[in-house]
Amino acid sequence: MQFHLNGFRTGDPEIAEPLRQPRPDPDTLPDEVDVLIVGCGPAGLTLAAQLSAFPEITTRIVEQKAGPLQLGQADGVACRTMEMFNAFGFAERMLREAYWVNETTFWKPDPERPEQIARSGRVQDVEDGLSEFPHVILNQARVHDFYLDVMRNSPNRLVPDYSRRLADLSIDSNPTSDHPVTVKLDRIDAQHQGAVETVRARYVVGCDGARSAVRKALGRELKGDSANQAWGVMDVLAVTDFPDIRFKALIQSAGEGNIVLIPREGGYLIRIYVELDELAKNERVANRNITVEHLIASARRILNPYTLDVKEVAWWSVYEIGQRLCDKFDDVFEAETGQRLPRAFIAGDACHTHSPKAGQGMNVSMQDAFNLGWKLAAVLRGQCPPELLHSYSAERQAIAKELIDFDREWAKMLSAPLKASPGDAGVDPAEVQKYFVQHGRYTAGTAARYQPSLLTAEPAHQHLAQGLTIGMRFHSAPVIRLGDAKPVHLGHTIRADGRWRIFAFAGAEDPASPDSGIRRLCAFLESSPDSPVRRHTPAGHDIDSIIDVRAVFQQRHRDLALEHMPPFLLPAKGRLGLRDYEKMFCADPKPGSDIYDMRGIDREAGCMVVVRPDQYVAHVLPINAHAALAEFFAGFMLDRAGPTDLTATA
Numbered sequence: 199m200q201f202h203l204n205g206f207r208t209g210d211p212e213i214a215e216p217l218r219q220p221r222p223d224p225d226t227l228p229d230e231v232d233v234l235i236v237g238c239g240p241a242g243l244t245l246a247a248q249l250s251a252f253p254e255i256t257t258r259i260v261e262q263k264a265g266p267l268q269l270g271q272a273d274g275v276a277c278r279t280m281e282m283f284n285a286f287g288f289a290e291r292m293l294r295e296a297y298w299v300n301e302t303t304f305w306k307p308d309p310e311r312p313e314q315i316a317r318s319g320r321v322q323d324v325e326d327g328l329s330e331f332p333h334v335i336l337n338q339a340r341v342h343d344f345y346l347d348v349m350r351n352s353p354n355r356l357v358p359d360y361s362r363r364l365a366d367l368s369i370d371s372n373p374t375s376d377h378p379v380t381v382k383l384d385r386i387d388a389q390h391q392g393a394v395e396t397v398r399a400r401y402v403v404g405c406d407g408a409r410s411a412v413r414k415a416l417g418r419e420l421k422g423d424s425a426n427q428a429w430g431v432m433d434v435l436a437v438t439d440f441p442d443i444r445f446k447a448l449i450q451s452a453g454e455g456n457i458v459l460i461p462r463e464g465g466y467l468i469r470i471y472v473e474l475d476e477l478a479k480n481e482r483v484a485n486r487n488i489t490v491e492h493l494i495a496s497a498r499r500i501l502n503p504y505t506l507d508v509k510e511v512a513w514w515s516v517y518e519i520g521q522r523l524c525d526k527f528d529d530v531f532e533a534e535t536g537q538r539l540p541r542a543f544i545a546g547d548a549c550h551t552h553s554p555k556a557g558q559g560m561n562v563s564m565q566d567a568f569n570l571g572w573k574l575a576a577v578l579r580g581q582c583p584p585e586l587l588h589s590y591s592a593e594r595q596a597i598a599k600e601l602i603d604f605d606r607e608w609a610k611m612l613s614a615p616l617k618a619s620p621g622d623a624g625v626d627p628a629e630v631q632k633y634f635v636q637h638g639r640y641t642a643g644t645a646a647r648y649q650p651s652l653l654t655a656e657p658a659h660q661h662l663a664q665g666l667t668i669g670m671r672f673h674s675a676p677v678i679r680l681g682d683a684k685p686v687h688l689g690h691t692i693r694a695d696g697r698w699r700i701f702a703f704a705g706a707e708d709p710a711s712p713d714s715g716i717r718r719l720c721a722f723l724e725s726s727p728d729s730p731v732r733r734h735t736p737a738g739h740d741i742d743s744i745i746d747v748r749a750v751f752q753q754r755h756r757d758l759a760l761e762h763m764p765p766f767l768l769p770a771k772g773r774l775g776l777r778d779y780e781k782m783f784c785a786d787p788k789p790g791s792d793i794y795d796m797r798g799i800d801r802e803a804g805c806m807v808v809v810r811p812d813q814y815v816a817h818v819l820p821i822n823a824h825a826a827l828a829e830f831f832a833g834f835m836l837d838r839a840g841p842t843d844l845t846a847t848a
Contacts, residue, residue, distance in 0.1 A: 199287070200780065205770040212287065213351040218254055224806045227258055227359055227395050228643070232578055234399040235259040236412050238358050240338065241273070241546030241563040242405030244347035247286055248571030250352035251695050252403065255578050257356060258397070260383060261435035262363040262406075266346060269513050270338020272560035273462065273469060274299075277324055278643025278671060279561045281813060282568055285694040288344040289331065296334035296464045296572045299323045301636065303442045306627035307452040314486065315451055319723055323446065325706060327796075330674055333642060336463050337697035338560060359389035365394065367402065367415035369529060369541050376400070400484075401574060402542045405567065408522075414531045418544065420551060422522030422602070428474040430493040430661075432514035435466055440504040443468060450616055450627050450633070454499040458612065467512065472496045473612070474516070474807070475623050490514045522601045524549040527566075527591040539584045543570060549596040552605040561643050562601050565812075566594050572811035575696045581734065581744060582835055586652075593648050604640055610634070613649035634684050644671060648814060652834045655817040663703070663818045664798030672699075672809045675793040676786045678755045680763075681779030686785060689813070691748060696811050698831075700747045702821060703794070705804030709751050710762035715804055715821040716749055720764035722824045723747060730831035740771040743814055745831070748781050752794060752801060755784040 201211040213539035237240045249257040275283075275292065283289040302323050308316035326332050349356040362383040370378035377398035385393040404412020406421070406687055442459070449457040455473035462469055472493050490511055498506050525533065527549045528540035546563030568592045576582040611633060615624040639645040648654045650671040657668045667674060674689025692699055704716040711717065723729045735744045748768055751758060758769075760782070768779045784791045794801055806827060808817040817830055 200778070203314065203776060204642045205774065210351075212328070214353045216355055217353055226259070227362075227383070227397050228256070229396070230398045230617055231255075231258050232256045232380055232400045233258075234379070234402045235262060235572055236364055236381075236402065236404050237406035237410075237546075237548070238263070238267070238342070238360075239405055239407060239540070239546060239563070240341060240560045241548075242403075242565040243342055243349070244564040244625055245403055245405065245545065245565035245571045246356060247352075248347040248694055248696075249334060249575060250349045250354050250567065252575050252579065253353040255559060255575060257354065258359060259356070260359045260362040260364075262361065262386060266358075267342050267525075269429035269514070270340075271513075272338045272344070273335050273460065274558075274561070275334045275336060275341070275642035276558070276561045277329035278330050278335065278640065278646070279564060281329060281671065281674070282564065282694075283344070284331070284690055285692055285813060286345070286348055287693070288348065291344055291533065292334060293331075293339075294334060295340060296336040296465055297461050299333040299335060299446050299461075301447045304627060304631045304634075305442075305447060305449040306415075307450070307684045308586060311827040312452045315449055315501065315700055317442070318627055320445075321631065321635055325638055327571075328639065328642055328644055330689075331524070335460055335522075336822055341560075347648065356371075361385060361390070363412040364406070364415075367412060367542070371538075373538065382384075388538055391626045399513050400541070402569065402580065403549045403574075404542070404544040405546050405563075408547045408550055408551045410541065410544060413524065413544050413548050416524065416544065418524045418549070420522035420524055420549070422551075423570050426486075428518055430472045430488065430496070430514065430516045431469065432472075432490060432493050433462060433469050433512040434494075434508045435470065435510040435512070437507040437509065438505060440501055440506070447645040448612070448630060449500060449504070450630070451500045452616060454502075455496060457497060457500050468575065470497050472500070487648075488516045488630065506833050518552065521596055521606050522551045523595075523602050525595070525755055528587070529596050529784075530588070535588060540587045543587075543590060545570060545594075549595075552609075554604055558601055558605065558643070560640065562598065562777075563671060565597070565643070565646070568812045569594055572692075572696045576811075578608075579696075580836065586834055589651060589653055590749060592651070593653075596647050596649065600646070604637065623642070639810050646670065648657055653810060654814070654818055657818070659805065659823075661805060661819060662734075662800045662820065664805050666799075666807050666818065668815050668818055671817060672807070672813050672815050673797060675790045675796045676788075677750060677793055678786055679780060679781040680751070680755050680758060680760060680784055685786065686783070688748075688750065690744075691780070692809060692813050694811075698745045698811060698816075699809040700827075701807045701809065702747065703751045703804045704749060704751045705821060706752065706802050709749070709764075710759065715750075717764050719806070719821055719824065720747075720749075720766035724764075725819075726767040726824070728825070728828045729829050730835070733828070734831060734835045735836060741766075741769045742771070742778070742781075744835075748783065750783045750785065750793060754787055 232255045246259040246418040261658045274619045304319040305315045306318040308314045365384045366382040368380050375574040379398045379399045379402045383395045404410050414481045444461045447459040460469040530540045545566040577584050650656050674687045708713045709716045724732045804821045805820045
């Protein structure tokens with residue numbers, strides 16, 4: 199990370215300098231805010247952490263619980279989510295604490311003794327090269343802790359307001375209303391029992407779970423079906439002779455049900471998902487009076503001939519499998535889309551629920567919030583018109599529907615009876631292993647793809663960067679930084695700061711040549727009145743504050759002279775006018791590490807890859823397509839957006 203831009207200071211560089219204005223009363227919410235987030239789950243904290251990066255935006259997050267989560271239910275963190283965590287600055291902490299899922303094993307009935315299980319297969323959990331980050335397991339509460347640190351260290355020193363329950367939400371239909379959403383919150387802590395706070399907001403986001411009060415206030419409904427299948431889950435400390443206890447394992451027995459086993463962080467804890475009896479139509483799992491002893495006994499029967507001696511149960515629960523989805527994720531109904539703008543949104547479990555078998559619930563919920571966060575910031579900071587906010591529901595509802603469809607098939611497969619013979623109904627264990635391998639990119643979170651829109655261009659020039667697919671996440675690769683020869687990952691330059699990125703991959707010519715494509719591009723971006731950098735960066739702001747341009751060269755770093763590179767790639771920034779030496783990179787010469795080869799970049803022509811603030815590829819263009827680049831940004835950005843009238847209050 200870079201620091202000292204605006205002068206030297208001691209201390210932890212992760213802790214931003216606070217705003218001059220202290221929060222007037224830390225125990226009371228202000229009368230007006232820009233964004234009010236309801237719910238401190240993964241989605242709510244992702245959104246709050248994203249918005250906390252912008253001092254001029256007044257954000258508050260409320261939660262009806264009395265304090266931070268201590269023991270989380272979700273635990274799987276996909277590769278794509280780790281890439282997002284890196285943008286927030288805590289991926290290394292995750293890697294240090296988490297269990298790494300390296301391989302998955304498969305167990306089925308022993309052909310010679312069907313009442314016992316035997317290992318039937320073992321696969322690598324994530325294919326090589328899919329991401330620079332692994333699939334990991336960590337208690338959801340720790341993920342919350344990391345987000346809370348980001349918020350606490352931000353310029354706003356943002357912290358949640360606990361013990362507040364949403365009582366009412368109304369939206370003023372007057373389009374000129376500055377803070378059109380009115381929220382009433384009941385104080386439910388002992389010191390303020392019975393008190394009601396009223397907050398007016400520009401925008402409200404419901405991240406308050408499957409029983410979302412915000413969703414109900416918006417008139418939205420979760421629609422879908424239950425699979426009438428009950429599963430139990432428990433985190434245990436146990437002594438066992440089951441040999442794969444520290445591997446993720448899918449275990450299918452002949453007649454006792456199935457287990458999904460997930461090792462947990464720390465070396466000893468394990469999570470066991472246990473298939474229970476099928477529910478009758480319209481029956482609820484709560485009616486079964488299932489105890490943890492029931493789960494342990496079921497797990498022991500499934501693991502036969504291996505033993506399981508549970509010493510301690512850290513947490514357990516029983517749930518029904520079901521997949522439900524809202525038709526839209528904001529307050530604007532389909533018929534009103536062209537008539538009014540969204541003012542309230544829902545994210546995460548508030549708008550889609552599913553089984554935990556694919557490990558996607560928490561991951562997709564956080565991606566919802568990451569998608570919405572930068573868009574809210576862009577509108578509130580005057581960079582983009584509010585019509586941009588329609589894209590949140592359009593993009594994320596489609597992704598959630600894909601998740602629901604995948605989860606329905608995967609959950610059904612895990613709960614289906616085993617085939618006794620080829621012609622029987624049910625599932626063959628080999629099919630389960632094959633399905634798991636085939637859909638590895640989906641469970642890793644890297645298969646999501648946004649359809650063409652204002653924010654995601656048509657793939658007319660996709661051949662110039664075949665491995666950086668428009669609409670999909672930017673797939674990072676190693677490079678060497680020209681300014682100091684440091685090996686880095688190019689994707690790690692994308693921080694959760696709301697900025698767009700243009701990665702300019704130079705063609706085969708000498709980049710120092712006056713006629714090179716990269717030099718002509720830099721001249722256009724720096725000087726042309728049509729330059730998107732000039733058109734969309736407010737006066738007085740750093741040249742990279744809205745659109746961050748980085749260049750990648752094919753030559754080895756020792757063969758290029760920094761002083762001969764385009765001055766635009768050595769911008770003066772901050773109040774001292776210091777030079778930024780981290781805009782230029784060279785391909786890594788080590789075998790198998792050249793980004794041009796790894797990502798299918800056209801070596802002769804080069805190209806531009808435009809990346810959204812949420813790390814998704816928005817466009818691929820020829821390096822000389824200056825007008826097309828300007829036209830793309832003009833489609834959703836305002837010209838020379840000046841400072842807004844927002845007043846930050848801490």
